[in-house]
Each structure stands twice: as structure tokens, then as C-alpha cells.
Amino acid sequence: MTTTSIEIICIGNELLIGKTLNTNARWLAKRITALGLKTHRITIIGDSIEEISNALREAIQRNPHFIITTGGLGPTFDDKTLEGIAMALERKLAIRDQALKMIEEKYRQYVEEGRMERAELTPPHIKMARLPEGAKPIFNPVGTAPAVIIKHDDITVIALPGVPSEMKGIFDESVAPLLKEAAGEVTFFETSLDVTGMMEPAVAPLIDRVMHDNPYVYIKSHPKGEETVSHLELHLSTTAEETDLAKKRVGKALIQLSELIQEKGGKVKPVKAKS
Amino acid sequence: MTTTSIEIICIGNELLIGKTLNTNARWLAKRITALGLKTHRITIIGDSIEEISNALREAIQRNPHFIITTGGLGPTFDDKTLEGIAMALERKLAIRDQALKMIEEKYRQYVEEGRMERAELTPPHIKMARLPEGAKPIFNPVGTAPAVIIKHDDITVIALPGVPSEMKGIFDESVAPLLKEAAGEVTFFETSLDVTGMMEPAVAPLIDRVMHDNPYVYIKSHPKGEETVSHLELHLSTTAEETDLAKKRVGKALIQLSELIQEKGGKVKPVKAKS
Numbered sequence: 001m002t003t004t005s006i007e008i009i010c011i012g013n014e015l016l017i018g019k020t021l022n023t024n025a026r027w028l029a030k031r032i033t034a035l036g037l038k039t040h041r042i043t044i045i046g047d048s049i050e051e052i053s054n055a056l057r058e059a060i061q062r063n064p065h066f067i068i069t070t071g072g073l074g075p076t077f078d079d080k081t082l083e084g085i086a087m088a089l090e091r092k093l094a095i096r097d098q099a100l101k102m103i104e105e106k107y108r109q110y111v112e113e114g115r116m117e118r119a120e121l122t123p124p125h126i127k128m129a130r131l132p133e134g135a136k137p138i139f140n141p142v143g144t145a146p147a148v149i150i151k152h153d154d155i156t157v158i159a160l161p162g163v164p165s166e167m168k169g170i171f172d173e174s175v176a177p178l179l180k181e182a183a184g185e186v187t188f189f190e191t192s193l194d195v196t197g198m199m200e201p202a203v204a205p206l207i208d209r210v211m212h213d214n215p216y217v218y219i220k221s222h223p224k225g226e227e228t229v230s231h232l233e234l235h236l237s238t239t240a241e242e243t244d245l246a247k248k249r250v251g252k253a254l255i256q257l258s259e260l261i262q263e264k265g266g267k268v269k270p271v272k273a274k275s
Numbered sequence: 276m277t278t279t280s281i282e283i284i285c286i287g288n289e290l291l292i293g294k295t296l297n298t299n300a301r302w303l304a305k306r307i308t309a310l311g312l313k314t315h316r317i318t319i320i321g322d323s324i325e326e327i328s329n330a331l332r333e334a335i336q337r338n339p340h341f342i343i344t345t346g347g348l349g350p351t352f353d354d355k356t357l358e359g360i361a362m363a364l365e366r367k368l369a370i371r372d373q374a375l376k377m378i379e380e381k382y383r384q385y386v387e388e389g390r391m392e393r394a395e396l397t398p399p400h401i402k403m404a405r406l407p408e409g410a411k412p413i414f415n416p417v418g419t420a421p422a423v424i425i426k427h428d429d430i431t432v433i434a435l436p437g438v439p440s441e442m443k444g445i446f447d448e449s450v451a452p453l454l455k456e457a458a459g460e461v462t463f464f465e466t467s468l469d470v471t472g473m474m475e476p477a478v479a480p481l482i483d484r485v486m487h488d489n490p491y492v493y494i495k496s497h498p499k500g501e502e503t504v505s506h507l508e509l510h511l512s513t514t515a516e517e518t519d520l521a522k523k524r525v526g527k528a529l530i531q532l533s534e535l536i537q538e539k540g541g542k543v544k545p546v547k548a549k550s
Binding site for chain 2: 013014015016017018019020021022023025026027028029030031032033038039040041042043044045046047051055058074075076077078115116122123124125143163188190199200201202203204205207208211218220221222223230235237
């Protein structure tokens with residue numbers, strides 16, 4: 001089974017000065033994982049054409065199936081994602097009629113609903129319709145700026161807006177179906193075990209043993225609160241072609257791990273099971 | 276004025292599957308900015324020696340003053356940061372007495388406080404003291420695993436734990452003073468303006484004009500909630516050698532921007548002022 005791989009590139013100075021918590025990356029990573037794909041890297045860069053272009057070129061060299069960017073699609077001067085993509089892929093930017101129509105339609109609607117006085121398109125509006133050659137706009141069900149999809153050899157580059165409600169709306173409506181198709185029949189399954197009464201260094205060799213015996217299951221220990229209170233969360237996860245198989249694999253590892261920990265005097269308690 | 280630049284590398288599969296929200300990156304970026312330095316890029320990768328080594332090598336090529344990593348310093352098999360750093364810098368790993376003493380001392384303390392039965396060091400404990408050649412351990416006031424500092428040519432690489440309380444404790448105690456010294460007398464100042472009654476495309480040319488007239492001030496617009504409700508936050512920021520100068524620069528731009536927006540029929544309200 002080969003996993004379909006993704007890189008995420010988040011664009012915005014607000015992320016680099018700590019003004020904004022990057023909830024977009026976490027939301028996307030969670031969805032991507034649930035769809036059975038694997039996020040290999042997340043890169044966060046500022047509002048600079050060169051930085052965007054460099055980050056995209058570097059990601060392309062690592063040859064993932066998809067590259068998803070967030071941010072920088074709006075009307076202001078610092079929305080530079082499309083210029084950055086055009087530079088990285090060496091394509092020209094040109095006003096795309098299909099994108100312009102999406103924007104015009106949105107503004108007509110805003111005027112009809114009395115939210116705006118007139119729907120004349122100004123240069124900042126038109127900017128959102130200037131796409132790299134070969135790119136297609138994706139309808140934005142929440143805001144104005146269309147998302148963009150563009151093929152580069154075998155890699156699909158998808159540019160989503162940075163406003164979380166718009167990013168999520170477009171992802172669920174137009175991106176998730178593409179990813180699901182690319183991933184095929186694959187399920188991610190995860191569960192957690194709450195461990196008390198044992199310190200992380202004592203649990204470490206038990207995890208090693210269970211991972212050795214269960215090569216498809218990944219186990220990671222997370223100290224909860226302060227390290228000295230002997231409280232760990234052990235997170236078990238796997239990806240498989242069928243849900244039943246994924247659950248069976250994780251279940252087997254979970255039982256073995258629980259038994260080993262209890263033999264050493266630790267206490268275990270299942271935390272949650274999600275599919 | 277040259278700004279002192281930083282890259283952050285966050286290590287952990289839990290960040291790539293969306294299990295954990297990356298609050299560490301945001302916290303660090305905010306502190307770094309407040310200390311007058313600039314975060315150029317944040318990279319998030321999984322628990323893989325090759326990935327860590329690659330990300331570090333790429334960061335080194337961009338030649339920042341500091342590279343700060345978070346995560347992967349603990350006792351379990353998937354704590355691979357020190358191995359990744361050793362691979363990237365082509366240095367051997369060796370048990371460092373100074374680090375081993377820090378870990379022993381912590382465990383002795385835990386036993387004295389009755390939190391552990393005995394303080395025998397097992398291989399998982401000793402693993403935390405295996406540092407790349409030339410690296411120095413940094414005392415961890417909160418947990419066990421020491422942080423690590425290592426010089427590579429003109430770049431200082433600092434590896435911090437991923438547990439937020441440990442990361443913050445070490446940063447404030449040992450890293451912030453280093454960064455402050457490197458940054459020199461530099462202040463970051465930011466403020467925000469709440470704008471209603473104008474859409475982002477209409478405000479965009481006004482921002483362009485104010486940024487043109489105030490070359491040291493960076494202004495970014497953030498749509499609040501849905502784009503159609505005509506509610507924006509405009510964030511103004513600058514970095515200067517003196518707090519008064521920074522405040523004066525931002526204040527001048529703020530007044531000009533407020534006047535231009537009001538002339539066009541928008542309403543403005545200052546949000547907050549932080550230094």
C-alpha cells in the first residue's frame with residue numbers, strides 16, 4: 001500500500017509574528033489523515049513572492065502527490081500567493097474569465113442583499129482573478145476569492161484562502177472529494193491509552209516491543225502535564241485498506257501494551273476511540 | 276538596522292496528523308517578535324532522523340542567526356532530534372557527563388520527593404544525555420530532558436523539548452537572554468484598527484498609500500468573521516531601535532489610515548496597543 005502524500009504551505013506574516021494561532025494547519029492535517037492520506041511537512045512562510053516561490057519549489061522537489069497552500073488569495077497588496085505560484089512554476093499570470101465571473105456574481109449578490117452599494121469591480125477585485133496559466137478557479141461558497149487548482153507534472157497544487165471559514169468550506173466541498181479519490185479505499189484509525197503510575201523512560205522499552213511485534217501500528221507517548229506526575233497518553237494509530245483491519249491491528253497492539261504496562265505495575269485506561 | 280533572524284523547526288508526528296495544535300510555534304514566534312528578532316520560517320516535520328536532518332540542512336542554507344527546534348528530546352524511541360541534528364551537522368553522538376548529571380540529579384530529586392521508587396538510570400534515561408559533539412546541555416527547570424545548544428559556523432542551533440511547560444521554562448530562563456543580546460536594542464510595536472462599513476477591496480488601496488508614505492510600518496488586513504459583514508482588523512507593526520520611535524512611526528501611520536478610511540465613509544476604532 002502506498003500512501004498518498006501531501007505538503008501544506010501556510011502563508012502569512014501573522015503566523016510568523018505569533019499574532020495568529022495556526023488552526024488551519026491542524027484542521028487540514030486532521031482531515032487529510034482521516035481521508036487516509038499522509039501530511040509529510042507543513043511549512044509556514046511570510047507574505048513574500050520569493051518566499052512563497054522558494055517554499056513551493058522545495059516542496060515540488062520532494063515530490064508529494066498534493067501541495068495545499070493557505071492564505072494570500074485576497075484583494076490586498078500582501079496577498080501574493082498566486083504571484084508566488086506563478087514564479088515557482090514559471091507561468092504567466094492572466095485574468096481568467098471564469099474566476100472573474102465568480103467574483104462578479106458574488107458582488108452582485110452582496111449588492112442585492114443590501115450589503116454593498118454598487119458592484120463595480122476595482123483593481124483589487126480583478127487581482128483575485130489573475131491566475132497562473134493552466135490554473136482553474138474553485139468556487140468559494142463562503143467568501144469572494146476563488147481557490148485555485150493547478151497541475152504541475154504529477155503534482156496537484158491547490159491554493160486555499162486563509163480565512164478559516166472559507167478554507168474549510170472550499171476544502172469540504174471541492175478538495176476532500178479529490179483527495180478521497182486519490183487515496184482510494186484507505187482508513188486511518190487511532191486510539192489512546194491513559195497510563196498512570198509509570199514514568200516515560202520505564203514505558204519506552206514496552207512501546208518498542210509492541211511496535212516491533214505490530215509493524216503497522218505507530219505508537220507515540222505524550223507526557224500529560226508535568227513529567228513527574230507519572231501520567232502519559234499513549235497514542236496508537238494505523239492506516240489500512242479496510243476499517244475492520246485497521247481496528248483489529250490497533251486493538252491487538254492495545255491489548256499487548258496494556259498487559260505489559262500492568263505487569264510492570266502501571267495503571268491503564270482507554271481514552272477514546274475514533275475512526 | 277539588520278534584524279536578527281530565526282527559523283523554527285517543530286518535530287512530531289502528532290502535529291502532522293492534526294492530533295496536537297501547534298501552540299509551541301505560536302508562543303515562540305510571539306516571544307521572538309517581542310524580543311526584536313524576526314521568525315523567517317516555521318517548518319513542521321515528523322519523527323524521522325532523515326526528515327529532521329533534511330529540514331535542518333535546508334534551514335542552515337538559508338543562513339539564519341538562530342535555529343530553534345521543538346520536540347523529540349525525550350526518552351522514547353521516537354525522540355530523534357539529537358540524532359537528526361548529529362546527522363545534519365555530521366557530528367558523532369556521545370554521552371555527555373554534564374547532561375547525565377542533570378538527568379541523575381532530577382531523578383534523585385523525584386525519588387526524594389517519593390514520586391519514584393529508585394533512581395537507577397536505564398538506557399532510555401541515558402539516551403537523553405547522548406548529545407552531538409560540541410553541543411552543550413541546557414538545564415530543564417520543569418522536566419528531565421535537558422535542552423541542547425550547539426554552534427555551527429555563525430548559526431546557533433537550540434533544541435527545546437516539545438512539552439509546552441518545559442519548552443517555555445527553558446526558553447524564558449536560558450534562551451530569551453541569548454536572543455535579546457543578539458538582537459540588541461530593538462523594540463517591536465504593534466497596534467490594530469477595527470474597521471466597519473468598508474469591504475477589503477475598498478480598503479486595499481488606502482493601505483497601499485499609507486505603507487508607501489510610512490516605509491517602516493507593515494500593515495495587514497484581516498477579515499473578521501465572514502467577508503460580507505464589512506468588518507476588518509487592520510494590524511500595524513514596526514521594529515525600531517527605540518520604543519518611542521516605534522510608537523511614533525506606528526502612530527503616524529495609524530492617524531493617516533484612520534483619516535483616509537473615514538473620508539471614504541468607513542468607521543474606525545482602535546483595538547489594542549501592545550509594546
